[in-house]
Amino acid sequence: MIKIELSKDDMEYIEKEHWKWFEAYYNMIFTSIKGSDEERFFYKEYNINTREYERVEINNKEIIRFLRYINQSSSDSEPKVLKTIIVGKLTNEKNKENSIRYVTENILKEFPQIFNEPIKKSVNSFLSSKRKILANLKDNDRNTNSAEINKVKDSMKKYFEINKDIFQVYINDIDNIDSKIEKIKLTNKNISNFSKDKFIEYKYHIDGIFYEAEKVLSSIFNYKDFINEGKDDINCWGAYKLLKKLNINTCPYCNRNYIHTYIDVDGMCRADIDHFYPKSRYPFLAVSLYNFIPSCHTCNSSFKSSVDTFLLPHIYPYEDTFGENVKFKTEPGTGEDKVGYLLGNSDKFKITLDIRDSLIKDKVENSNCTFKIEKLYDFHKDYVQEIIKKAKIYNETRINELLQQYPQLFQDRNEIIRTIFSNYIEDKELSNRPLSKLTKDILEEFNIKI
Numbered sequence: 305m306i307k308i309e310l311s312k313d314d315m316e317y318i319e320k321e322h323w324k325w326f327e328a329y330y331n332m333i334f335t336s337i338k339g340s341d342e343e344r345f346f347y348k349e350y351n352i353n354t355r356e357y358e359r360v361e362i363n364n365k366e367i368i369r370f371l372r373y374i375n376q377s378s379s380d381s382e383p384k385v386l387k388t389i390i391v392g393k394l395t396n397e398k399n400k401e402n403s404i405r406y407v408t409e410n411i412l413k414e415f416p417q418i419f420n421e422p423i424k425k426s427v428n429s430f431l432s433s434k435r436k437i438l439a440n441l442k443d444n445d446r447n448t449n450s451a452e453i454n455k456v457k458d459s460m461k462k463y464f465e466i467n468k469d470i471f472q473v474y475i476n477d478i479d480n481i482d483s484k485i486e487k488i489k490l491t492n493k494n495i496s497n498f499s500k501d502k503f504i505e506y507k508y509h510i511d512g513i514f515y516e517a518e519k520v521l522s523s524i525f526n527y528k529d530f531i532n533e534g535k536d537d538i539n540c541w542g543a544y545k546l547l548k549k550l551n552i553n554t555c556p557y558c559n560r561n562y563i564h565t566y567i568d569v570d571g572m573c574r575a576d577i578d579h580f581y582p583k584s585r586y587p588f589l590a591v592s593l594y595n596f597i598p599s600c601h602t603c604n605s606s607f608k609s610s611v612d613t614f615l616l617p618h619i620y621p622y623e624d625t626f627g628e629n630v631k632f633k634t635e636p637g638t639g640e641d642k643v644g645y646l647l648g649n650s651d652k653f654k655i656t657l658d659i660r661d662s663l664i665k666d667k668v669e670n671s672n673c674t675f676k677i678e679k680l681y682d683f684h685k686d687y688v689q690e691i692i693k694k695a696k697i698y699n700e701t702r703i704n705e706l707l708q709q710y711p712q713l714f715q716d717r718n719e720i721i722r723t724i725f726s727n728y729i730e731d732k733e734l735s736n737r738p739l740s741k742l743t744k745d746i747l748e749e750f751n752i753k754i
């Protein structure tokens with residue numbers, strides 16, 4: 305997990321361009337007409353048959369109330385909520401109200417009739433993932449360790465606790481959820497029942513408004529059009545231009561794959577754009593700048609797609625990083641395996657994440673579970689074996705010798721280390737090449753001072 309870091313000037317430029325693009329698009333798609341007695345709202349929907357935009361009136365009262373809500377203006381007549389949604393930071397310690405997190409939380413509390421569908425889906429998919437783990441525990445081990453079961457139950461309690469404010473609006477009897485979780489036992493019936501409606505009783509049973517709202521919102525917050533912008537004219541602000549400007553070389557989630565952007569008249573390629581808070585649950589965040597995470601296809605499509613990171617906290621690359629708090633480390637086997645491992649000859653070891661900060665432990669564990677970080681890094685043991693061998697050859701004395709022997713080749717120690725181990729090792733350069741964070745941490749483990 306590598307932090308996305310850009311200069312303040314670059315970020316301000318990107319925010320300005322993105323807002324300019326959205327404002328123009330919004331004014332084209334969405335109109336309100338003030339009649340004598342009431343205001344009427346319209347949006348434009350693209351008709352693939354006629355290839356033209358058609359004006360559609362919005363009639364649902366809740367959806368109209370929602371659109372009014374996000375159009376609220378501040379004293380300088382700027383649409384405050386809307387601007388926060390489009391170019392506001394995800395969280396904002398200094399100015400909480402101007403954050404996507406704050407706005408989304410309020411929207412969920414204010415519009416339960418619209419959002420009861422996605423909330424139900426998210427809760428059910430969370431419960432179903434826990435049910436699978438419990439069913440697996442039951443099948444694998446007759447004397448299942450109660451510590452393992454309690455770990456699952458604790459993670460469930462935590463999930464309902466951190467989202468209590470929101471869930472209170474949607475779920476009946478949320479105060480007694482802990483005792484319901486306590487009662488879960490490893491019997492077939494119990495396991496299969498606990499994620500159904502018997503376990504959670506939802507307050508709202510009106511379905512369908514979300515799908516109507518989604519239709520309107522995905523026309524207004526139109527991600528498809530955003531990614532198509534710039535395909536015909538490379539100077540237009542859109543996905544390509546944004547990714548080019550962000551200039552990130554490797555996937556911030558996994559640091560395993562390159563994600564370069566190439567734009568020219570002879571062709572184009574770019575990274576996937578992951579919606580940190582999924583647009584399938586929160587369609588009004590489909591074109592929010594700080595909800596976009598440039599990422600590799602594996603992280604975006606294979607793993608993250610349905611996980612609701614709004615309700616289940618994950619590491620967010622614009623603000624969090626593994627850094628000094630989470631390190632890759634090796635865990636050797638025993639006996640002969642250990643001798644081979646210390647010489648880089650054996651692959652009988654594990655690559656694991658060492659979480660040193662308890663405050664981010666849950667986020668790291670959730671990210672590890674979603675992106676399968678430890679499991680995928682297991683494929684890079686050959687790479688670690690080479691680092692171990694090189695660390696034996698290029699010890700402290702040898703590195704100092706090289707520095708003296710080739711003064712014209714190397715500016716400093718770190719440049720020699722970078723050349724020997726073929727990777728970047730300084731924090732600000734970690735996104736330049738795949739597996740740089742792994743390299744840095746393993747070097748530290750094998751006593752190469754950086």
Ligand SMILES: [Zn+2]
Nearest residue numbers: 555558600603
């Ligand atoms: Zn990735």
